Amino acid sequence: MLNQLTVQHFAIVQFLELEFSAGMTTITGETGAGKSIAIDALGLCLGARADASMVRVGTDKAEISTRFTLLDTPNAKQWLVNNDLENEDDINECLLRRTINKEGRSRAYINGTPVPLSQLKSLGQLLVNIHGQHAHQSLLKSDIQLSIIDEYAAHHQLLQKVKDSYQGWHFLNKQLKQQQLNQQEKVARKQLLEYQIQELDEFALNNNEFEQIETEHKRLANSGALLESCQMGLNQLCDSEEFDALSLLRSSVSTIEKQVENDKNLENIITTLQEAVIQIEDASYELRQFSENLELDPEQFQQLETRMSDALSLARKHQVQPELLYAHHQKLNKEFSQLNNSAQLIEQLSTDLQSAENDYYQHAKKLSKSRSRYAKELSKKITHSIQKLNMQQGVFHIELAENNNRTLSPLGLDNIEFQVKTNAGQSLQNLAKIASGGELSRIGLAMQVIISQQIATPTLIFDEVDVGISGATASVVGKLLRSLGESTQILCVTHLPQVAGNGHQQMYVDKQSNGKNTNTTMVKLNEKDRLNELARLLGGDSITAHTLANAQELLVR
Incomplete structure (x- = not known):
């Protein structure tokens, strides 16, 4: 679980030190205040790409550090042991640090030890899972759709066998083609x-x-x-x-x-x-x-x-x-x-290639069978969720079919299509053809919540994933995320009061400028301040007794 985040000289942040708790933490603020800036900083500390523009103007370097507890993260703890990077002072705690100088060069540290960025990224995937505000747009891509099924099914070993057998086939196929291409020259x-x-x-x-x-x-x-x-x-x-x-x-x-x-x-x-x-x-x-x-x-x-x-x-x-x-x-x-011996080599390569292809198909068909099973299960769960999210007549379906052109792929044999119908009397159609932006956002959110329940990552971040959602649907989304927060640490950047009010705690992002410099801060709100912030989200700058009363109704204690 994420316990602490410290940010210095990053973008428009001069200094920021945040303490995080278990449950669901919502993050709100004015438009343009930089609500996602802490999420961006955390992403850098988990191995995201850095560049010089991230360093605050007039400073030499930006520095981001985080502290995680690992009592609920056995995979991350084992990773640290395997890589000889555990915290000698406390094996149940992990410290990450990232620095970026004004030339754009960065350095990464795990528990005080300098490490390559690849190691920081590898560990970060075990600690935090970030869902961005435009993640639902990627639902239209077939490779992302396959990855969603695979994440839900958690058949990682089976998928790896397909990838490994594909790599073996691909290597032999390349060798054979090269030998055949050179035959005339030979x-x-x-x-x-x-x-x-x-x-x-x-x-x-x-x-x-x-x-x-x-x-x-x-x-x-x-x-x-x-x-x-x-x-x-x-x-x-x-x-x-x-x-x-x-x-x-x-x-x-x-x-x-x-x-x-x-x-x-x-x-x-x-x-x-x-x-x-x-x-x-x-x-x-x-x-x-x-x-x-x-x-x-x-x-x-x-x-x-x-x-x-x-x-x-x-x-x-x-x-x-x-x-x-x-x-x-x-x-x-x-x-x-x-x-x-070239002719004999070509003959042997052809034999080996056929054997590798048979091996690939054996694993790929097992993967297809597993995907088909979990696709039906996931389709039912997503249908149930989107109907709760004000799509009462909505039906979601995952269509899987074997690739007929016999082109081998590291992702297996399956062609996939996410299908949906949003109203009674309609037929199932491709998600890209029928879903509006708001509907796509709701389907994506439902999917993320369901998949997140399958992933062992202790901290989930939702960065404005509720875009295009409002009213009663927003209230359902808030309750859905709060329910998920009962077992998993949730950080949720939102502009919706219905979602913000469901947080176990809430933080407010503010941006100040004196005409020369700009600085963003983030503070934890007490109950009174939360009510005022919820009222602002409901009614804008004019906070009345009526908006305060509405805010009181939205605040879940």
């Missing part, structure tokens, strides 16, 4: 791939082969220079007839060894020189082996030259680096294999 692509793969298959380049060709080609291309350098190196190391490094080192070792007896410190030097002799002997041996094994094979070089040239040519043709030619070949093979 045929052309497959023909190109066949030619490219055949060419690469014939060349048969192995993984890392190009790098090996490059290395061997470079070696053979420089084999003459390699051999010449090897022979020169051997000559300098050990094969020269005049002098070489190995002979010089051995001579040095022999010379120094003769002096070891004179100084033992020369032993370390001799050891180092002997190691150098061994290393040069090893290097000379390896260099000789390399030189002897170095082949000068012009025929092999020519074969490598040709293979390398062909690889470079194919790489240019396929617009890849030559070392990536093998990977490119494998990629084309994979794509070709996928294209070969």
Whole structure:
């Protein structure tokens, strides 16, 4: 239940703090005073869209906060627990806050924790249900009519199954159409791939082969220079007839060894020189082996030259680096294999689509059956209500028929039409064709009250839903809303004294202006003030003893 609403710098409100009670609270005031402004502010705190124009002129930001008790709202309490947003100080209380700066950016908070707007909206739907003053106009839309049946029937799981099965069917249908649309392009692509793969298959380049060709080609291309350098190196190391490094080192070792007896410190030097002799002997041996094994094979070089040239040519043709030619070949093979599987994929998608369609129809027919059952029940209740609302000969009927064009919809298979007859002797006709504005308003109000009794939301707001209603009908509407207020918190913005007098409590909206600034306030009325306000609604600015007496009759205590 809504306990408190605080509004700062919102539209023409400077500051407003309101306490709300259980039962039915009516809100009245002069035309243009801003009776709906508190409802608009509350809507923002429940996740409605915000913009910069909502911030009071001359201020930096608007701020709206609300406090709810959750003793009668187990769904909202569980939602807070599931989202780790419960009030740590009092689990049975919930605080919502919304700020909007003058640039139009807003921030939302639940129990002091910043949250995305989607979460605020999700929680708000469990706390408050708002019926706007033009809601009855939407009754002419088929999707709204279906939603009314579904709300009344409360078969939410069944409706969700239809939506889920539709989404599965829609996804598969989209995939299948895309595959079929691309089939012609795939045929052309497959023909190109066949030619490219055949060419690469014939060349048969192995993984890392190009790098090996490059290395061997470079070696053979420089084999003459390699051999010449090897022979020169051997000559300098050990094969020269005049002098070489190995002979010089051995001579040095022999010379120094003769002096070891004179100084033992020369032993370390001799050891180092002997190691150098061994290393040069090893290097000379390896260099000789390399030189002897170095082949000068012009025929092999020519074969490598040709293979390398062909690889470079194919790489240019396929617009890849030559070392990536093998990977490119494998990629084309994979794509070709996928294209070969395209027909099988289309066949499988067609099978899956048919299965998804069967699943959809299974759930949709169950939904239709449930709707048909509750449509009859709801039609009787609405007929009974509108007859109380001064449409004594009125009959309301919900006509449901299966969609014959076989077009699948997330809302199911049903075509719906709200039908009504308002006078004896008439036949049932489409609501849009026969109902006047006042009649449509009464039917919409009756519907809202009946549906509200099915919804677990603890707070219901009716924002001037009694437009087009007057006289005895208005009195019935007031009693109807008061009766609903016995079990549910009701906030009702109204211009009718017959409705206002039925409230358990009443608030008055006033607008003041000093020529420069305008401010709207809202105050709770005591019994005396309520009588004066009811008299004003009855007789305008001139309040007489007669209008006060009438007001006294309208005030339900």
